[in-house]
Amino acid sequence: MGKNVLVIEDEPNIIEAISFILSRDGWSVATHSNGHDAVGVVQEAMPDLVILDVMLPGKTGYDILRELRSEDATQGLPVLMLTAKGQVKDREMAERAGASRFMTKPFSNAEVLNAVRELVAG
């Protein structure tokens, strides 16, 4: 059994794509599609890695990440942040919020896979 990855993303097609890529590589993938209760879901699942979208209904990815970083349990949790807004300031905001890695959509599948492997291994 591989390690657990939680994908928090509201776009069904993207969830499906990421799930497919990671499952094929042997990861165990769970998904969640809104921001409201995302923090609770993470704390409950305690995955090895979280892939987090920025634009989520209910709460932004930045806010969720900040909350996670303020909790002891999730302080060091690897988080790969995805955003469809490709501006410099978005990257800065992600870094400030505490993202382990930041990626702009559209991404290449190999890129995502490598990032996940590195973050979990590191």
Place this chain on the structure above:
Amino acid sequence: MGTLNILVGVCLIYVAFLFLVAFAAERAALEGKGAWLRSPLIYTLSLSIYCTAWTFYGAVGYAARSGLEYLTIYIGPSLVMIGWWWLLRKLVRIGRSQRITSIADLISSRYGKSNLLAVGVTVLAVIGTTPYIALQLQSVTVSFDVFSSAYGAELTDAAQGSNALLVAAGLALFTIIFGTRNLDVNERHHGVVMAVAVEAIVKLLALTAVGIFVVWGLAGGVGDTLARIDASEIGQWQMRGDRWATLIFLSGAAFLCLPRMFQVMVVENEDEDHLRTASWAFPAYLMVMSLFVVPIAVVGLDLLPPGSNPDFFVLTVPLATGNDALAMLSFLGGFSSATSMVIVAALALSTMVSNHIVMPIWLSTQSGGASVSGDVRHVVLLSRRISIAAVVFLGYLYFRLSGGGTALASIGLVSFAGVAQFLPVLVGGIFWRGATRTGAFVGLSVGFVIWAYTLLLPSFGAGTLVSESMLANGPLGLGWLRPQAFFGISGMDPLVHAIFWSILLNTMSFFVASLVGFPSPLERLQGAQFVNVYEHSSTPQSWGGSLAQTEDLMVMAQRIIGAREAQNLFEREAKRQGMSGLLPEPSPDFLQRLERELAGSVGAATAHAMIGQIVGGASVSVEDLMAVADETAQMMEYSSKLEAKSEEQARTARQLRQANEKLTLISEQKDSFLSQVSHELRTPMTSIRAFSEILRDSDRLTENEKIKYSSIIHDEALRLTRLLDDLLDLSVLESGRVNLNMQSGSLKGILDHAVSSALTGAGADKMRVVRNDQQEDLMLHTDLDRLSQVFINLIGNAQKYCDATAPKLRIEVGRANAALVVDFIDNGSGIPKTEQAVIFEKFSRTGEQKVKGAGLGLAICREIMTRLEGSVEYLPGQGGAAFRVTLPEQVAMAAQ
């Protein structure tokens, strides 16, 4: 009658001779050959207009009635000339450096150039002088009368009147010709002065000739004459100290203050040094004039029958002894005394009347204000001429109306007392810097009221202007206000009483009011200029002055550029000059710098004039003042322009700020729009890329998986296309470059099309649409495709977002506010109030994203409806989500 004719002839020749003298003098002065015109002798002789016909004829009468008291009239001026030499010199210096034109001008200039004060002084001077002119006219006619009656030709009243009128007209003409030939800034009239000097000689010669004739011809030598004097009543005469002191003071004061004396002494003065000669020569002249008065009086009293008028002994004694030629000379002497007084008085008064009354009124009637230029000279000359004629005519009128009777006899002293009221203000003004305009006003007013009340009104005799009971008991029974016994002090001579109280109270109120009030800046400047005239007028060209002036400069600079700046400037200058104190030496260098500094605030002309006032010799000329006025006007215009400009700038700044805010907002909106567009484009592209890579890289995909992933790619590609279409559509609509395709069609048809277009795909059957055919039976004329697009969008939204288990959409057509409305109301949970405001904004999808859409639909709808001159808005309170499309009335009307 023959002698009478000769007399008339001699008179005419004499007058013609005077004209000639005046004309020659003017000519010589014009050609610059008149050095002799500017001799101190001429100046001294011109001062002799002090001796009018009243003195020429009246002195003998005075002596016959009151003994040696007549001497006071000569002693006063002599004391002034000898003892008050320094005061005269100061007056003359001020008059020259300030270009003073009259005593009214002097007083008004000293007290802050107050024209009101000038008008007051002018009016008082006219009041004081008019009876005096009348007296001269009377003396001429009466002496003529005396002459003619000696030859048995009684003149009628009418003939006397016409004589007086002729004389008046002649004098006015002379004064006009030689007094207003041209406008001289220095107000010097060589012709007039020369004629007056000639007349002075004639006066002296005539009186001396008569005197010599009397002493050596009639009395038989000096010894005999003295014996006759001792034997006469005059010899028994007792001196009254109070009257003497008063009269000496009075004649001295009048000598300084009489407008005509001021004219010849100050205005016509050519050279200050002339005063040196005049200070002994004029008293000498007066002495000779007074020398034979008593002998003539004594001999006249002896020689002529009792009851004959002693006032004309000078004339009647030679006549009675058959000395026609001497009598004629004597007549000419009297005539000279009268005419020279009238001429100079008219000249002096006309200058005052014209400058301070006529010209200000004329200027104020000119709408152009200070812009008048070339023709002012002409107007000034005209106004002078009219004033001369008016002054002389006023004298003539007074003479006719007063009947030429005894009322005139005392008028000389009353007049003297009137003008003497100028003395405190005049002397105070040139020696005391603290004297103020208010003080001058109060002092003059008090003095003149008391003069009029105690002397002028009673002089017309009890029961005429002042009732006898008032004289006896005071006004309203107030005994202490009795006109001739103020504060109950009775027993004084009326003249002494009047002079004492009027001058005392005048001076006191002048001082008190000056001390109580504060002088205005201009008064301060003028005060310094007058009081320190010697320091001010010694350096003509470049500036320069004493340290004392620095304080004045400081006061002025503080007023103009502010206390701190002025102090800094002065300290800096003091340091530069290496001075230990805070005040610099008023070196030309410093003054120039100061002038430049001040010019920045008040303009160059004003600054120059102000500094000139304090340290410069040159006084402020009319041109300077015009320049100052000009500058002030320009500065006012400039500052009002600046004000307008700064208002405009504030407005522009406000507009710019608003525009900037708007731009910032737009820029932010653009950033956020781009960011959203990026997001909306990247999301489908992410899916497309991810699945296309999966399809490419994985060979173990099932057929179903392949189909599914290909479909996702396909759908996301379509989504991208729609998004781009919407963006383009919106950008075209927003830019306003839309071509509307106007068509006619039925509302029902459009809705049919919209419903069938919108309700396609999965769940299309679930939505029930409720419509009303009757309502929809309307023809429209508009862009039907665009309208249909709006309808499709709204119906599609209802289908996408209506969360009811049995979704239903009602489409209702109606009218509201003279417009056609189409409402789309579903039975879902509707849109929360907080979001109703933003749903029409771009990319403002609400709630959780169950259904895909770029979020541009409603924004597009809104733009379309704006182009169609209608609107689309959320209709709250309808249960579910409700949108109202409003179309203008004419869309429906046009189709019908």
